[in-house]
Amino acid sequence: xKIYVGIDDTDSIEQxxxxxxxxxxxxxxxxxxxxxxxxxxxxxxxxxPDIAYTSHNSSMCFTADIEAIYLNxxxxxxxxxxxxxxxxxxxxxxxxxxxxxxxxxEELIAYGYETKKRIVTKEEAYTLARKxxxxxxxxxxxxxxxxxxxxxxxxxxxxxxxxxxxxxKIKKPGATISVAEIKSSSPVDRVQSVDGYVLQENEEVRLGxxxxxxxxxxxxxxxxxxxxxxxxxxxxxNAHLENY
Amino acid sequence: MDFWIKNERGQAQFKGGRHDxxxxxxxxxxxxxxxxxxxxxxxxxxxxxxxxxxYRRWTEHSFICMKx
Numbered sequence: 001x002k003i004y005v006g007i008d009d010t011d012s013i014e015q016x017x018x019x020x021x022x023x024x025x026x027x028x029x030x031x032x033x034x035x036x037x038x039x040x041x042x043x044x045x046x047x048x049p050d051i052a053y054t055s056h057n058s059s060m061c062f063t064a065d066i067e068a069i070y071l072n073x074x075x076x077x078x079x080x081x082x083x084x085x086x087x088x089x090x091x092x093x094x095x096x097x098x099x100x101x102x103x104x105x106e107e108l109i110a111y112g113y114e115t116k117k118r119i120v121t122k123e124e125a126y127t128l129a130r131k132x133x134x135x136x137x138x139x140x141x142x143x144x145x146x147x148x149x150x151x152x153x154x155x156x157x158x159x160x161x162x163x164x165x166x167x168x169k170i171k172k173p174g175a176t177i178s179v180a181e182i183k184s185s186s187p188v189d190r191v192q193s194v195d196g197y198v199l200q201e202n203e204e205v206r207l208g209x210x211x212x213x214x215x216x217x218x219x220x221x222x223x224x225x226x227x228x229x230x231x232x233x234x235x236x237x238n239a240h241l242e243n244y
Numbered sequence: 245m246d247f248w249i250k251n252e253r254g255q256a257q258f259k260g261g262r263h264d265x266x267x268x269x270x271x272x273x274x275x276x277x278x279x280x281x282x283x284x285x286x287x288x289x290x291x292x293x294x295x296x297x298x299y300r301r302w303t304e305h306s307f308i309c310m311k312x
């Protein structure tokens with residue numbers, strides 16, 4: 001069965017990162033042989049002075065294919081992991097959604113978008129989770145991480161939000177290679193310009209220092225751009241990707 | 245020159261907004277508190293930049309330095 005796992009607020013200002021926690025959770029699931037996990041994505045939520053985020057208010061989500069009999073064990077162990085390994089003073093939350101059991105994905109998606117636009121309360125998150133029958137739990141501190149954990153899953157389900165965690169290693173920065181080679185030597189599904197043009201297999205791209213990918217149309221996209229008056233496609237910088 | 249303004253909560257907010265790359269880099273170069281954030285949260289190309297520091301708290305239009 002396909003599941004979505006969302007976590008948030010596992011870090012403090014002095015230590016930890018929710019992306020690192022998510023990667024450890026992925027290892028835990030795979031080491032237990034409960035199933036295999038796919039792309040971890042980071043989703044930006046609202047930046048507002050009244051929200052108690054550490055520094056960037058983002059949440060993380062990954063998907064996994066697991067045997068249904070392991071679902072309860074996974075939820076239990078993931079909760080214990082967050083309680084044990086999250087940074088002191090953090091407010092971790094966990095959301096687990098079994099795709100085939102979810103009725104009302106559109107409500108979860110709408111909730112995800114809401115968390116980008118307004119302050120959402122913990123009560124709202126729990127109310128929606130109960131209504132949809134999805135797992136949502138807190139594992140320390142104020143437990144406010146449940147808001148983002150649920151939002152991370154909703155935003156991942158849009159298939160059009162967030163950046164993939166980590167960076168690609170294909171060739172050295174400055175190398176120019178074809179789209180076909182990029183796709184065959186990395187998890188990239190598509191190479192697309194920031195304006196929405198999908199590059200052909202034989203088109204060439206100059207690789208930059210840090211290769212990050214984004215989730216668009218349900219695919220892992222490497223975004224590229226052309227400098228003004230330039231003819232060459234180049235991979236986007238971090239600054240280009242700040243709104244993804 | 246002062247690159248900070250006190251917000252309504254008395255916190256030091258960067259005057260340069262979210263894209264003053266040279267200034268954010270220059271400030272971080274001389275900052276004793278600078279600590280590189282997680283790789284997924286880096287936005288500036290120059291590694292040592294306030295924009296890449298784990299002690300910056302993003303706001304809608306800029307960031308607050310949590311060490312000032």
